[in-house]
Amino acid sequence: MSEDHEGVRTGDDPTKAILSESGLNSKHLCDYVVNVATGCRHGCKFCYVPSTPNIRTRPDMLEEEVDVENGQKEWGSYVLYRDELGERLDGHLDRKRKWRETRRGRGVVGVSFSTDCYMDGRSGKITRNVVKALTDHEKYTRVLTRNPILALQDLDVFQTAGEYVTIGSSIPCMDAGQVTAIESNAPAPEHRLRGLKEFNKHGVQTFVSMSPTYPTQDKNNLREHLERVAECDPAVVFHEPINPRGGNFEMTVQAARDAGEEKLAEELDRLRNRERWIEYATNHLRWVQEIGQEMGLPVHLWPDKQLIKHVSDEEQIWLQSWRDRQSPEEFAEREDPASPIPNIPHMSV
Numbered sequence: 151m152s153e154d155h156e157g158v159r160t161g162d163d164p165t166k167a168i169l170s171e172s173g174l175n176s177k178h179l180c181d182y183v184v185n186v187a188t189g190c191r192h193g194c195k196f197c198y199v200p201s202t203p204n205i206r207t208r209p210d211m212l213e214e215e216v217d218v219e220n221g222q223k224e225w226g227s228y229v230l231y232r233d234e235l236g237e238r239l240d241g242h243l244d245r246k247r248k249w250r251e252t253r254r255g256r257g258v259v260g261v262s263f264s265t266d267c268y269m270d271g272r273s274g275k276i277t278r279n280v281v282k283a284l285t286d287h288e289k290y291t292r293v294l295t296r297n298p299i300l301a302l303q304d305l306d307v308f309q310t311a312g313e314y315v316t317i318g319s320s321i322p323c324m325d326a327g328q329v330t331a332i333e334s335n336a337p338a339p340e341h342r343l344r345g346l347k348e349f350n351k352h353g354v355q356t357f358v359s360m361s362p363t364y365p366t367q368d369k370n371n372l373r374e375h376l377e378r379v380a381e382c383d384p385a386v387v388f389h390e391p392i393n394p395r396g397g398n399f400e401m402t403v404q405a406a407r408d409a410g411e412e413k414l415a416e417e418l419d420r421l422r423n424r425e426r427w428i429e430y431a432t433n434h435l436r437w438v439q440e441i442g443q444e445m446g447l448p449v450h451l452w453p454d455k456q457l458i459k460h461v462s463d464e465e466q467i468w469l470q471s472w473r474d475r476q477s478p479e480e481f482a483e484r485e486d487p488a489s490p491i492p493n494i495p496h497m498s499v
């Protein structure tokens with residue numbers, strides 16, 4: 151184990167996993183995932199990863215390799231890298247005969263959804279080999295990173311991969327103060343957008359994930375945000391509101407407060423009231439759909455299952471239709487027999 155200049159404990163990940171089937175097809179993202187590391191130095195407060203089995207079920211490994219006592223509480227302060235993953239994946243794909251392709255996941259491989267694959271130089275090196283192995287085997291590859299500027303070092307790999315790769319970033323809001331408050335170590339939103347614009351300029355397909363939008367954003371803010379996001383000409387803009395669940399949410403509110411973002415902390419705190427959360431979440435989904443349509447932007451909503459349970463029948467049909475249909479991207483496209491999206495119902499909240 152060693153500790154770097156940012157105070158992050160690093161080591162080697164002994165995990166044998168190479169390519170795993172994923173439930174992220176429910177979000178129209180992928181059927182498989184490849185994760186280049188365990189742990190993520192960005193340490194976003196709302197991150198769901200530390201509460202997944204990947205972290206929860208491996209306390210011995212975390213303690214042994216990076217001296218971590220509590221993988222959840224210490225999230226953001228440790229990373230175990232899988233340095234040889236690209237080479238192992240290459241061999242694995244040579245041998246693999248069956249490939250899973252669901253209607254919503256399209257057989258796509260997500261890199262990486264349990265860590266940021268370009269969080270630093272070492273992870274970037276692994277990612278380069280992973281993307282190369284996947285696209286050399288003609289597997290559609292969806293790269294998600296909050297640091298697309300660093301990913302530009304591999305522009306040659308992305309350009310060679312052509313239609314087999316798309317790169318996206320999570321850009322929930324353009325206000326750097328608010329974003330940095332709860333995504334403490336990740337690059338600022340302008341930086342993320344700049345990286346995606348560069349990829350787009352060089353002919354690489356892009357996507358944006360507005361996930362999660364903040365309760366401090368009103369309709370005008372969301373419009374301005376979508377106008378900015380449109381600058382990278384994304385093939386799709388995914389959107390979801392925040393869901394105030396679990397211990398991570400407490401940490402998110404506290405982090406906003408600690409960073410002096412009082413308004414954000416206050417508005418997040420109000421979401422603990424279910425009626426307020428339903429109002430905010432349905433409004434954001436409705437506004438993003440409306441503005442996206444007006445702008446001709448390919449938007450795709452991710453409504454939460456819990457939210458669908460608590461809205462009117464008409465709203466349920468509207469929101470469920472988004473869960474059932476494919477994203478509007480041409481990337482790895484398959485035929486979609488789903489019916490068109492019903493119009494947005496009049497809101498009762």
Ligand code: SF4
Nearest residue numbers: 190192193194197265
């Ligand atoms: S970048 Fe992604 S994986 Fe990393 S801490 Fe943030 S949300 Fe979690």
